[in-house]
Amino acid sequence: MGGRPLADWYTLSAEEVRRELGTGLLGVSPGEAEERLQRYGKNVLREEARETRLQVFLRQFKSVLIVILIIAAGISFLVGEPVDAAAILIIVVLNALLGFSQEWQAGEAIEALKKMLVQHAVVIRGGERQEIDAAGLVPGDIVILEMGERVPADLFITDATSLEVDEAPLTGESSPVDKAPGSLPTGTALAERSNMAFAGTTVVNGRGRGIAVATGMQTEFGKIAGLSQRVADETTPLARQMDRLGRDLGLIAIGIAVLVVVVGLLQQRGFLEMFLIGVSLAVAVIPEGLPAVVTLTLALGIKNMMRRNCLIRHLPASETLGAVSVICTDKTGTLTRNEMAVVRVRTPDTEVAVTGTGYLPMGEFLVEEKPIDPLADPGLRQFLRTGLLCNHATLILEEGGWRILGTPTEGALVVAAEKAGLSRDDAPEAAKEFSFNSTRKRMTIVYREAEGDVAHVKGAPEVLLSLSSRLLRGGSVVPLTDDLRDTLLSEIEEYASQGLRVLGAAYRPLPEGLAWTEDTVEQDLIFLGFAGIVDPPRPEAAEAIRLCRSAGIDVIMITGDNPLTAYAIARGLGLSSEGALTGAELEALSDDELELRLRTTKVLSRVTAEHKLRVIDILSRNQAVIAMTGDGVNDAPALKKASIGIAMGIKGTDVAKESSDMVLVDDNFASIVAGVEEGRREYDNISRFTRYLLSSNVGELVAIVGGLLLGLPLILIPVQILWINLVTDGLTALALGLEPAERDVMRRRPRDPGEAILTRNAYLVILILGVWLGLLTIYVFSGLYETNLDRARTMAFTGLIIFELYNVLNFRSFRQPLYRVGFFSNPTLLLAILGSLALQALVVYVPIFNTFLGTAPLTPGDWGLLALLGLPVLIAGEAYKILLLRRGNDATGRRAGA
Structure with missing residues (x-):
């Protein structure tokens, strides 16, 4: 292509473009086309390869917390705890499968939404018209454009008849762009290059020809696609926060485990015993169920969003x-709406407002907010009729609703006429057309009507005013004075300043024997007025x-x-x-x-x-x-x-x-x-169950370390800790993730993305509640272990679960007490609590679980005692929130009184 920069084609003439590309009026020959195809490549976009199933699955393991869990599983296996190792790995794999399933399904949905951009192109090669696969288009091909077709490559326009192209997908311009041959000055903006048609845009009116100057990734479409491929994906705030939390927990787990092993050795305990205790502590610190609960919560949130027509492609995106x-x-x-509509019509007599929605041919015509019969007003009727007749758009009814074939602007005039009860079915025969282009800024169609030949003209209103000597007022044709012309021009500018696209209309009964040319027909026009057209907001x-x-x-x-x-x-x-x-x-x-x-x-x-x-x-x-x-x-x-x-x-x-x-x-x-509200609800719930899970883990940690410092036997064995973290805590945490959104969720400012998921205050609450749970567990164990270690351990194990089930109710809201939140507003959580108690009963009374988890049967009195011991955990949390609520109300009252 002579080394010419791609951005400069619009500055050339058609002859210069042909010379640069080495193509003639008959197009390139088939042989030359094949050689150029080898040189420039196919006319297709180079897409980023879609990730394989394996790649999507492996990406689920990128989280720091997941890596720590895998390491924990490996250590458990090495120290002779294969059951613990298997349990951890199962939850990690299930978490990955869930994330994979969601992302792959979203990818499949995207594939289903995709359509081929361009499949065929009509070209002139060696003087013959051919329809080819658009992928085989090469620079230098002469391409024929027709209404309704997608432009297959970047083209330099050489011929155009009323050619208009919708460039919204490329430039964002809502109105169709007129295209015509000619050269343009250097520096002309992309959206204003009227001598170019770009790949991926659509011809909405007229026809034309162009020379392909760029194909595939060299088109404007391709350059932007390539730019997007070079942009790196952003890490979501939640992913960053969870990774930070994972790193913190990992360091804490290692630090505590090492400290406890050292303390135990100083107490002259055996190394293997202390190493097992250290592993138990590491398991206790890390909330094994957290990644799975986060993933499930996001997946359920995605389902909610899909019901609201939001398709989430990646799990963290919803949050x-x-x-x-x-x-x-x-x-x-x-x-x-991307649907042009006439909202106002200004005739020489009056200004009329037009109501209605989209392309639905129903609406009212209002003058000073009062409905009128548009056909009873001679000036308005003639304006609407001219707009309908000087038009190539068609209004059609399809299964999905009303649609326009043609340009949206012309469609707006058709819909306005249909609203008034006019139809092109009653139109006379069209005899002559003078097409619109960016130079003329007008279009004329001559019709043979009963009273004689009539020219109907539409276009830029200032142009029509310059060609008009008369106007229609009160049903009569009167002279157009200079003062009236100036008044109308100022009103046109006012319409434009309000963001309206302004389109004028005029007509002229033609004298018999007149030779029809642009100059003879488009003069001495009768000005009818102008319409204000807008792409209405949703x-x-x-x-x-x-x-x-x-x-x-x-x-x-x-x-x-x-x-x-x-x-x-x-x-x-x-x-x-x-x-x-x-x-x-x-x-x-x-x-x-x-x-x-x-x-x-x-x-x-x-x-x-x-x-x-x-x-x-x-x-x-x-x-x-x-x-x-x-x-x-x-x-x-x-x-x-x-x-x-x-x-x-x-x-x-x-x-x-x-x-x-x-x-x-x-x-x-x-x-x-709706997505923002759902995302905020999801984050609030993730924050709730993260704090809940960590407070439970601190309770386990305090129970084990406290017992160790007091010289007690190991209060909880690793498999019991794993059961609590994965089963009991996992069920209730997941149910906590279904907590409804708080009433003020959309009246709060967005959270700081740099803020950790756990604030300093959150750590304090976690520590206080965790210490409380741990001390209660030590209290239960210390009174029983000397007489029956298995029963003492079972009481501590079951007691900690009951204490945590009370505690989960504290985390339903950080500010509102239960009577405000509604005890039954999250029935899933109540079912989870009951389910956890039922599972614990199985663990306590079924022999195989006794062997597997080291438990022994308890009496009803044991259960009652544990329930009474745990009740203050809930009472204290409720009292704290009621106190906060009263302080807030007092502060509000003082502000109101002030």
């Missing part, structure tokens, strides 16, 4: 939503943004669309912003200046993929947890770079979905709010 502090969201198709988007605001989440709109349009949409949704910042303005700012600007400016327009990455990098300076929503190819790098990338399931490109952590199956921005 990450709960930590989100900034949502960078695309506009088109995310906050808006009705639920404003409420979603309000909820984000109440939850302390910053929302930033990042779009490739026009700044006026983007700012108007933001205002309508209640998104406060000091104007809109364009990509060009963004490039002129330093990082510090941009960081300062982003504090007040929440609308970014005309931005590129590189701009989005820079914004995310700057927001990350302050440890923000960033969610990026999007559906286009241009969103993919930022989706991957963000803490959590959220792609659209319906309108999203394959590249966007593959780069995301979550897919909105219904493309509904409001679903993110």
Whole structure:
């Protein structure tokens, strides 16, 4: 390709492009096409290879806590405790299988959502028209474009008739872009290169031809796909916190085990005995069930999210939503419907508001908020009729609802006319068309009507005003004065400043014998007025943004669309912003200046993929947890770079979905709010059962170390500790993970992602409760071991479980007592408590368990005594929370009184 930089093609003429590519008017020959295919490669994107099942499975073992458990299993096996080793390994493998199952199913769902981007292309080769596999397209091929087709490569446009292309997946521009031949100045923005059609975009109107100048990974589509592949995946806050917790627990376990072995040796105990005790302590410190409970809680949360149309691709992503502090969201198709609609019509007589939703041909026409009959107003009727007749779009009803074939803007005029009761079925015969292009900025179709030939014209209203000498007012044609023209022009500017796309209409009865040319037909027009057209916001988007605001989440709109349009949409949704910042303005700012600007400016327009990455990098300076929503190819790098990338399931490109952590199956921005609430609930519950499990483990540790320091026999053997950690604690912790969200969960600010999952206060609570549980266990054991060691150990073993079952109720809320939370609001937890007691009864009374776990039968009185001893654990926790509640109410009352 002559070594020419790919970005420069738009600056050339068609002849220069042909010369650079060595192609003629008849296209490349079949032989030359084959040689170029070998030289440039297939016209396909190089995708990142999907992970194999084995790779996904092995990734489940990356957690530090999992590695520590595997080491613990190995040590248990070496010291002659194969049962302990097997139990630990079973829980580790089950945890990995669960994580693998969830991630692989999500990957399969993504594959099911994927569609082939382009399958075929029509080209001219050696002067012959051929349909080929688009993968075989080469630079220099002449490609024919028709309405409804995807553009198969980056093309330089050589011929165009009313050619319009939807570039939203690439640039974020909501309105179709007019395409026409010609050269453009250096530095023309990607979204404004009207002489280029880009791979992955769609022809929505007209037809044309172009020369392929870039294929495969060299296209704009491919470059962005490659950029996203170079972006490293972000580690989630939860994964970082759990790894930190795992490292801390590992160090604590090793430290305590070594200390106890040294103390025992100083007491002249046998080395093997002390080594076994050290292993017991290590097992006691590490909550073996924690990884599995975390995984199960996230998996159950993912199921809840799927019911809300949120497909989570990676387990920790659901919880990450709960930590989100900034949502960078695309506009088109995310906050808006990506469906153009007429919302206002200004005729020379009046201004009319138009209601309705989407492409549904139902709505009202209002003047000063009062309904009118649009067909009874001559000026409005003629405007709607001209908009319908000077049009190529078609409204069709499919199983999924109403849809437009053609450009969304033309579709908006068709829907408005249908709302008034007009139909193209009654249209006369079309006799002549003068097509729209970016130079003319208008389109004309001549119809043979009963009263004679009539030209119907639509286009830029300022252009139509310049061609009009009359207007329709009060049902009569009157002269268009300069003062009235100036008034209408100022109103057009006002519409545009409100973010509306403005489209004018005019008509002219043609004299008999007139030779039909652009110059003769498009003059002396009768101006009918103009329509304000908008891509309407999703009705639920404003409420979603309000909820984000109440939850302390910053929302930033990042779009490739026009700044006026983007700012108007933001205002309508209640998104406060000091104007809109364009990509060009963004490039002129330093990082510090941009960081300062982003504090007040929440609308970014005309931005590129590189701009989005820079914004995310700057927001990350302050440890923000960033969610990026999007559906286009241009969103993919930022989706991957963000803490959590959220792609659209319906309108999203394959590249966007593959780069995301979550897919909105219904493309509904409001679903993110549900996801945030679910993520916060999940994190709260993970925090609850982590503290609960560790307080239980501290109780085990205190019982063993305390007994050792008091010269008592080993109070709990390793297999009993493992039973508590995996079975009893595991069941109740998992049920604690199903705790409903607290009422104020969406009125709290996002948590600090740098904050550990266990705060200093949490460690204090864990220590106090753990010491209490441990001392109670020592008390129970110390009074019995001299007469019957097995019974004493069983009492201590069963007592610790009962004490922990009381304790789990303390962790249902950190602030609210049980009567506020609702004793029966989490029935699964009550079932888990009963189930744990039932399992412990089996352990105590079934002989095979007596042998396996070293237990002996207990009397009903033993059970009653243990229940009474554990009750103060719950009473103390409830008293503390009631005291906190009263202090909070007193403080609120004092503030209110002040």
